[in-house]
Amino acid sequence: MIEVTKDLPRSADGLAMDWMKVPFGPVFPGLPGGLKLTLTLDGDGVTEGQATSLVGMINESEEGKEIDAETFIERLASAMPLASVSYRLLACLAIERAAGLENDSATDQARAVALECERIASHLGWLAQTGRQLGFAWLTDRAATLQLEIRRASGKRLLELTPALHALAARLGRTPLLKSRLKGIGILPSGTGGLSGPVARAADDAGDAWARLWQRLDEIITSLDYIKATGEPGLPVLRNIGRGSGTGEATVETPRGEAQLSLILEHGQVKSYRLDTACSHHIGLVAKLVEGRELGDALVAVGSLDLSPWEVIS
Amino acid sequence: MNFVIVLVALLGSVWLLAVVEGWTTTGRLRPAAPLLSGLAHLGRESIVPRTPDRVFFETAPVLLLIVAVLGAAVLPLAPTLVIADLATGALFINAALAYVLVALIMAGWGPNGAYAMIGGWRFLGQLIAYAMLIVMPITAVAMRAESLVTTVIVGSQDGLWNIVYQPLGFVLFFIAAMALAFRAPFDLPTAPGELGGGVDAEYTGVRLGVLRLARLTLVITLASATTVFYLGGWHGPLLPPWAWSLIKTLAVAVSMLLAGRYLPRIREADLMRWCWTLGIPLALLNIIVVGLLVLVVP
Numbered sequence: 075m076i077e078v079t080k081d082l083p084r085s086a087d088g089l090a091m092d093w094m095k096v097p098f099g100p101v102f103p104g105l106p107g108g109l110k111l112t113l114t115l116d117g118d119g120v121t122e123g124q125a126t127s128l129v130g131m132i133n134e135s136e137e138g139k140e141i142d143a144e145t146f147i148e149r150l151a152s153a154m155p156l157a158s159v160s161y162r163l164l165a166c167l168a169i170e171r172a173a174g175l176e177n178d179s180a181t182d183q184a185r186a187v188a189l190e191c192e193r194i195a196s197h198l199g200w201l202a203q204t205g206r207q208l209g210f211a212w213l214t215d216r217a218a219t220l221q222l223e224i225r226r227a228s229g230k231r232l233l234e235l236t237p238a239l240h241a242l243a244a245r246l247g248r249t250p251l252l253k254s255r256l257k258g259i260g261i262l263p264s265g266t267g268g269l270s271g272p273v274a275r276a277a278d279d280a281g282d283a284w285a286r287l288w289q290r291l292d293e294i295i296t297s298l299d300y301i302k303a304t305g306e307p308g309l310p311v312l313r314n315i316g317r318g319s320g321t322g323e324a325t326v327e328t329p330r331g332e333a334q335l336s337l338i339l340e341h342g343q344v345k346s347y348r349l350d351t352a353c354s355h356h357i358g359l360v361a362k363l364v365e366g367r368e369l370g371d372a373l374v375a376v377g378s379l380d381l382s383p384w385e386v387i388s
Numbered sequence: 389m390n391f392v393i394v395l396v397a398l399l400g401s402v403w404l405l406a407v408v409e410g411w412t413t414t415g416r417l418r419p420a421a422p423l424l425s426g427l428a429h430l431g432r433e434s435i436v437p438r439t440p441d442r443v444f445f446e447t448a449p450v451l452l453l454i455v456a457v458l459g460a461a462v463l464p465l466a467p468t469l470v471i472a473d474l475a476t477g478a479l480f481i482n483a484a485l486a487y488v489l490v491a492l493i494m495a496g497w498g499p500n501g502a503y504a505m506i507g508g509w510r511f512l513g514q515l516i517a518y519a520m521l522i523v524m525p526i527t528a529v530a531m532r533a534e535s536l537v538t539t540v541i542v543g544s545q546d547g548l549w550n551i552v553y554q555p556l557g558f559v560l561f562f563i564a565a566m567a568l569a570f571r572a573p574f575d576l577p578t579a580p581g582e583l584g585g586g587v588d589a590e591y592t593g594v595r596l597g598v599l600r601l602a603r604l605t606l607v608i609t610l611a612s613a614t615t616v617f618y619l620g621g622w623h624g625p626l627l628p629p630w631a632w633s634l635i636k637t638l639a640v641a642v643s644m645l646l647a648g649r650y651l652p653r654i655r656e657a658d659l660m661r662w663c664w665t666l667g668i669p670l671a672l673l674n675i676i677v678v679g680l681l682v683l684v685v686p
Contacts, residue, residue: 210651
């Protein structure tokens with residue numbers, strides 16, 4: 075027996091076990107498509123892990139190739155399918171600032187409402203994904219149905235959906251086993267830098283998966299209140315920039331955290347750009363979150379970060 | 389003859405359960421869907437993973453199906469409608485169900501894949517936690533009937549079903565039965581969101597079809613056991629005895645299905661902790677209470 079196990083790695087309890095390196099993704103039911111999680115498993119426990127995106131953008135424009143401003147906006151929006159409105163808005167703002175356009179309050183307001191609509195839909199999408207991961211079929215169905223309705227809804231219809239969203243939050247608060255499944259899971263070490271969005275805001279509370287769930291549910295209600303007070307959403311559309319030139323920077327609080335874009339505009343063409351997103355930082359937290367956890371808990375912890383592999387910039 | 393009737397009843401119940409399962413999942417009531425799905429499994433390519441343990445891989449789905457049918461063999465639909473009215477029927481069902489573990493370990497080990505293997509070992513860990521919660525409530529049921537014969541156990545509930553006589557035992561047995569059938573929220577061996585199907589992950593085509601049939605049959609067998617041990621078996625007014633048995637069995641099976649839909653999957657560590665620290669003491673308490681009732685109440 076000693077001969078057989080003498081060179082094997084030791085578990086935390088001192089037992090010698092065969093460790094397995096197991097890929098989860100890029101197509102896996104409990105994780106967003108495009109995200110590849112590689113975990114080293116010691117039985118049902120995770121000894122180490124790392125996450126990579128197989129679909130993220132590369133943070134540089136092609137050498138010497140200028141892109142038309144409208145095309146740039148479309149490309150950026152379609153490259154981020156889980157937050158296309160946020161990145162469309164980000165690109166519009168950066169280009170308009172580079173072109174020296176002043177803010178227009180009516181436009182800003184309509185854009186902000188569209189952003190909040192996307193935030194609600196995105197958080198519902200995360201809830202549906204979490205339901206899928208936890209085997210909680212009712213949550214998956216309910217959140218996915220509401221997400222589709224939100225995506226199609228006008229401002230008035232959104233307000234009609236308010237009771238349903240409140241009911242969803244209340245129901246989750248009463249669901250047996252849910253708290254014990256999420257409480258204490260995915261706590262980041264104190265002083266962890268680079269946090270943004272709901273993950274950062276939940277860190278002020280308990281900082282675990284349960285706190286992140288309630289942070290997102292609170293944000294859904296806050297966004298609804300904002301929409302109620304403001305008005306109809308308006309999809310971000312680039313204003314007339316003519317053949318403007320200059321340097322522009324913009325920051326948008328996307329559903330997953332802060333995204334920053336700086337670009338150089340020359341005669342209405344985007345010459346170069348630099349994009350920074352929350353997910354690019356959050357993906358680096360995976361190793362800390364999964365180490366020493368049971369497999370199920372590790373996957374819940376990764377899921378609670380709401381990583382969008384498209385928003386991981388390399 | 390009894391064998392054929394029970395087998396037909398078992399298949400009919402499995403079909404109805406599959407229809408209800410499809411209804412809750414898709415929102416559409418499609419009576420032909422289970423049959424079409426079965427045919428589709430027959431027509432699909434049945435892929436064999438690289439370097440499997442061929443014996444384990446091939447045997448596991450069939451063994452699970454045999455185990456489920458063996459368990460049903462000692463469960464009566466009516467006073468004379470039982471395949472084998474064994475003197476040790478209640479013990480036999482325990483012995484038969486023990487092989488669910490063997491089948492799942494084989495299904496986990498056989499394909500030589502990580503997800504399946506973790507699923508199989510998870511079930512082993514799970515079994516240690518809930519196995520006592522299957523055996524101990526049945527012990528209390530047999531104490532009241534003063535027999536291990538399943539028809540006698542049903543007869544002992546004439547006038548007062550065990551769900552009223554020993555409600556604690558019913559709750560523990562129902563939960564443990566769900567865990568043994570690895571239905572949500574106890575679907576740790578398959579856990580689609582964690583293991584991509586676990587023990588099911590590497591099975592395709594006709595093998596997957598047999599595995600799914602076996603899982604549904606196991607649910608019906610355990611629902612039937614719950615009916616026999618706690619819900620008065622065939623007892624009921626107006627309808628013939630076999631009809632009451634089937635109605636109760638299907639009601640229990642559907643409630644197992646629905647309970648999982650509205651709950652998240654339990655954590656493995658929590659399941660084991662609760663079984664050991666709460667479930668077993670409660671099962672012992674149930675035996676003591678039933679023992680006192682048997683002594684005090686004639």
